[in-house]
Amino acid sequence: MICLNGERIEFEQVVIASGSRYPTLPLAKSMDAHSLNDREAELRQHYAQLKDATEILIIGGGVVGAELAGEIAYTFKDKVVTLVHRDKALLSGFSQKAQRKAHQQLEELGVQIKLNSDYQLCTKTQSYQDKHSTDTLKPDMVLCATGTKPNNAFLQQNFSYILNSKGLIVVNDTLQVVGKENFYALGDIADVGEAKLGYLAVEQGKYLAKSIVRKRQDKSVKAYKRNPFMALVPTGQKTGIVQTPFFTSTCKHLVNIKQKDLFITKTYKAFAK
The missing domain is CATH 3.50.50 (FAD/NAD(P)-binding domain)
Incomplete structure (x- = not known):
C-alpha cells in the first residue's frame, strides 16, 4: 500500500x-475534522447556529433524523422543529409499533411531522418546497439526515x-x-x-x-x-x-x-x- x-x-x-461518511450532515460525521480539538470546534459552531435558529427543518425520518428531532425539541422548547420524511411512516424498516410510538413521542415534544413528502430547496425563493404539494418552509437551519455513503x-x-x-x-x-x-x-x-x-x-x-x-x-x-x-x-x-x-x-x-x-x-x- x-x-x-x-x-x-x-x-x-x-x-x-x-x-462511511455523511456528506449532507457533517454534524453526525465530520468531513474535515482530523483531531479532537478540530471536532470540538466544529461541534461548537453547529451548536451556536442551532441556538440562534428559530425554525429548524430536519429532512429524513430515519434513526438519525428522529433522534435529532427529539433531542432538539426537548432541549429547545421555544424552537419550531419540523421533521419531513419521504415514506409513509418514520423509522422505515422498524415494526409498526415502533414507528407509531416514535411518531407519538416526537409529536408530544412539539415536533411537526410531515410524511410522504419530498422537500427540495428552491434557490429563487430560498425556501424548501414539497414536490407533492404546495407547502413551503423557510427554516433558519436545515439538517439533512438522508443517509451515509461508504x-x-x-x-x-x-x-x-x-x-x-x-x-x-x-x-x-x-x-x-x-x-x-x-x-x-x-x-x-x-x-x-x-x-x-x-x-x-x-x-x-x-x-x-x-x-x-x-x-x-x-x-x-x-x-x-x-x-x-x-x-x-x-x-x-x-x-x-x-x-x-x-x-x-x-x-x-x-x-x-x-x-x-x-x-x-x-x-x-x-x-x-
Missing part, C-alpha cells in the same frame, strides 16, 4: 474498516471490482473479501448482511480478530453469525423506543441505556484500554 505521503506499507493481511474512494482506482453496486465491499461468510484471500472488511464499508450499527461493527471486529489469529495458526474458522435487527432510538432525553426480535418497548429503563450519554462513556472505556 502506498500512502498519500509516498510511504509504502507492506502487509500479509489487511482489514478494511474505512466506515468511504471507498481509495479503492476505486485499483480495487473497484471488490465493490458492489452500492459501493460496499463484497465479503463471504468469514468477512473475507471475495476474490482477495488476504483482504477482510467489516463495518459500514462492508456488505456483511446486517444492520449498519456501531455495536455490530464492534462484534464483527471481535470475530475477525479471533478468526485471523486462528487462520495464522492453521486452525479452522467458523462463519460469522449475523445478528438479528435490534435498535435503541431515543426521542429526546425522557422517551424513546427499543426494538428487538422479540418485542418493541418504550420502557424507560431500557431506553435510558443509550439515553444517558449515547454510549459515549462505554465507547471511550472500550478504546481507552
Whole structure:
C-alpha cells in the first residue's frame, strides 16, 4: 500500500474498516475534522447556529433524523422543529409499533411531522418546497439526515471490482473479501448482511480478530453469525423506543441505556484500554 505521503506499507493481511461518511450532515460525521480539538470546534459552531435558529427543518425520518428531532425539541422548547420524511411512516424498516410510538413521542415534544413528502430547496425563493404539494418552509437551519455513503474512494482506482453496486465491499461468510484471500472488511464499508450499527461493527471486529489469529495458526474458522435487527432510538432525553426480535418497548429503563450519554462513556472505556 502506498500512502498519500509516498510511504509504502507492506502487509500479509489487511482489514478494511474505512466506515462511511455523511456528506449532507457533517454534524453526525465530520468531513474535515482530523483531531479532537478540530471536532470540538466544529461541534461548537453547529451548536451556536442551532441556538440562534428559530425554525429548524430536519429532512429524513430515519434513526438519525428522529433522534435529532427529539433531542432538539426537548432541549429547545421555544424552537419550531419540523421533521419531513419521504415514506409513509418514520423509522422505515422498524415494526409498526415502533414507528407509531416514535411518531407519538416526537409529536408530544412539539415536533411537526410531515410524511410522504419530498422537500427540495428552491434557490429563487430560498425556501424548501414539497414536490407533492404546495407547502413551503423557510427554516433558519436545515439538517439533512438522508443517509451515509461508504468511504471507498481509495479503492476505486485499483480495487473497484471488490465493490458492489452500492459501493460496499463484497465479503463471504468469514468477512473475507471475495476474490482477495488476504483482504477482510467489516463495518459500514462492508456488505456483511446486517444492520449498519456501531455495536455490530464492534462484534464483527471481535470475530475477525479471533478468526485471523486462528487462520495464522492453521486452525479452522467458523462463519460469522449475523445478528438479528435490534435498535435503541431515543426521542429526546425522557422517551424513546427499543426494538428487538422479540418485542418493541418504550420502557424507560431500557431506553435510558443509550439515553444517558449515547454510549459515549462505554465507547471511550472500550478504546481507552
